[in-house]
Amino acid sequence: MSADLIATIAVIVFAMGFNYTNGFHDAANAIATSVSTRALTPRVALVMAAVGNLIGSFLGGHVAATVGKGVIKPPPGTSGLGVVLAGLAGAIVWNLVTWYFGIPSSSSHALIGGLVGATLLVPHGIVFWSGIVQKIVLPMVLSPLVGFLLGYLVMLAVLWIFRSGHPGKLNRGFRVMQSVSAFAMSFGHGLQDAAKTIGVVGLALVTGGFLGAKAAIPIWVYLLTAAVLALGTYSGGWRIIRTLVADLDHAHDHLRDHGRRCHQAVLGRTLGRGRQHRARLDLHVPRRGGGRRAGTPADPAAVRMTPDEAFVLAARRFAESGATPAVPRVAGTVVLLREPYEVYLMERAATMAFAAGMYAFPGGGAEPVDADPRATAVREVREETGVVLAPEALVPWGRWITPEFEPRRFDTYFFLARLPDGQRTRRSGGEATHDLWLPPAATTDLPMLPPTRVTLAELARFDSIEAALAAPRDLSPVQPRVVDGKLVY
Numbered sequence: 001m002s003a004d005l006i007a008t009i010a011v012i013v014f015a016m017g018f019n020y021t022n023g024f025h026d027a028a029n030a031i032a033t034s035v036s037t038r039a040l041t042p043r044v045a046l047v048m049a050a051v052g053n054l055i056g057s058f059l060g061g062h063v064a065a066t067v068g069k070g071v072i073k074p075p076p077g078t079s080g081l082g083v084v085l086a087g088l089a090g091a092i093v094w095n096l097v098t099w100y101f102g103i104p105s106s107s108s109h110a111l112i113g114g115l116v117g118a119t120l121l122v123p124h125g126i127v128f129w130s131g132i133v134q135k136i137v138l139p140m141v142l143s144p145l146v147g148f149l150l151g152y153l154v155m156l157a158v159l160w161i162f163r164s165g166h167p168g169k170l171n172r173g174f175r176v177m178q179s180v181s182a183f184a185m186s187f188g189h190g191l192q193d194a195a196k197t198i199g200v201v202g203l204a205l206v207t208g209g210f211l212g213a214k215a216a217i218p219i220w221v222y223l224l225t226a227a228v229l230a231l232g233t234y235s236g237g238w239r240i241i242r243t244l245v246a247d248l249d250h251a252h253d254h255l256r257d258h259g260r261r262c263h264q265a266v267l268g269r270t271l272g273r274g275r276q277h278r279a280r281l282d283l284h285v286p287r288r289g290g291g292r293r294a295g296t297p298a299d300p301a302a303v304r305m306t307p308d309e310a311f312v313l314a315a316r317r318f319a320e321s322g323a324t325p326a327v328p329r330v331a332g333t334v335v336l337l338r339e340p341y342e343v344y345l346m347e348r349a350a351t352m353a354f355a356a357g358m359y360a361f362p363g364g365g366a367e368p369v370d371a372d373p374r375a376t377a378v379r380e381v382r383e384e385t386g387v388v389l390a391p392e393a394l395v396p397w398g399r400w401i402t403p404e405f406e407p408r409r410f411d412t413y414f415f416l417a418r419l420p421d422g423q424r425t426r427r428s429g430g431e432a433t434h435d436l437w438l439p440p441a442a443t444t445d446l447p448m449l450p451p452t453r454v455t456l457a458e459l460a461r462f463d464s465i466e467a468a469l470a471a472p473r474d475l476s477p478v479q480p481r482v483v484d485g486k487l488v489y
Contacts, residue, residue: 014085021096034182053230073125076209077208087114335459343459347432358448364376403480418469
């Protein structure tokens with residue numbers, strides 16, 4: 001076996017190593033938004049990204065030609081293969097470092113930089129600077145600017161076109177489109193990044209003398225590169241996903257808190273330590289139109305009210321407007337219990353604007369409006385916690401109807417359920433920023449909506465799961481309302 005053959009094989013192995021790290025590094029970026037909005041589960045999204053990369057790999061011939069012929073011309077023989085090997089090693093190190101710290105950086109530019117840097121140190125190596133400026137540097141500078149502009153224009157058009165759409169139908173439609181766009185981005189990733197690896201392998205084959213300078217790259221290179229990229233995408237994208245859907249949310253906590261205050265004022269959300277504490281909040285009361293409502297201070301930040309007072313204000317304004325209440329949609333919520341008598345709670349992520357940062361039980365809305373709430377509760381618990389419940393294991397506990405003035409109204413059925421033996425909760429969806437098990441009596445200081453707070457207060461009266469499950473219940477629907485200027489349930 002000749003030295004050139006051994007060096008060529010080593011370069012191909014390193015190229016596949018770079019390709020693998022590229023798969024779990026870059027490809028996960030494309031599907032993070034679909035995971036964060038629960039349009040797709042993480043595992044399904046990663047499978048879809050792997051398939052998109054696999055298909056795109058076979059159609060990126062122009063990109064492969066740019067990397068193989070338009071960036072550098074290494075010297076022939078072993079020294080040229082050493083150049084390619086050094087460039088790949090540098091790119092792999094960069095991929096691993098940024099993957100470890102969860103930084104969504106560009107593997108492509110790391111590869112190009114590694115090849116150029118290695119070429120500068122060997123005799124007779126040629127760097128095509130004009131090609132680098134035109135095909136590498138300018139696109140690198142322009143791509144975020146063009147993406148920013150096009151993203152702004154597309155979002156503006158979407159908000160205008162669907163401004164009068166029904167929220168439920170729009171959510172379903174956009175979930176489908178998010179999956180389509182995530183697949184398209186994964187397909188584009190295969191077009192670009194897989195093709196770069198194909199170009200590097202072709203460059204190594206030409207440099208080692210195993211492929212003519214004008215010959216087509218063998219099909220086995222495409223198959224091998226596509227398969228390794230798909231495997232890397234599926235196996236290692238979790239850390240990048242967690243950064244994009246969780247860590248970046250925490251960087252915007254101040255925006256979430258401001259949005260939460262606005263929703264408290266308009267929607268009457270009850271946040272804080274319960275009615276008995278009467279904690280005072282500075283609430284910004286948003287208003288429609290450019291003018292100021294009568295009786296509203298010029299400085300909205302000067303409006304001071306408790307959450308209950310905000311509820312009363314929102315209800316009064318809704319009554320004065322003469323608007324028609326939205327029809328409540330059926331929803332199912334499960335209060336999971338485990339020994340020693342603890343309850344499972346989830347903190348809603350910043351993406352859940354109507355209840356961001358508040359603790360709630362697993363559950364959600366259902367379509368169509370006459371759907372079975374038990375089936376809804378079982379499905380939502382499985383999607384949000386990974387826990388599989390039998391419908392007959394759900395014990396009816398209560399029923400809450402969202403106030404009339406809220407645009408998102410739900411007719412929510414509450415069920416109690418014991419955590420099945422051998423099962424454990426795990427974060428499956430993107431709606432929670434963190435979850436915990438607590439005794440019902442230890443939850444009074446958590447921010448939560450009235451149904452959650454009242455349910456926990458009722459559960460705190462019992463000392464065991466058996467006692468709670470056996471307690472008789474009044475299942476008449478409860479709707480927070482205003483009576484004589486005061487909030488009652």
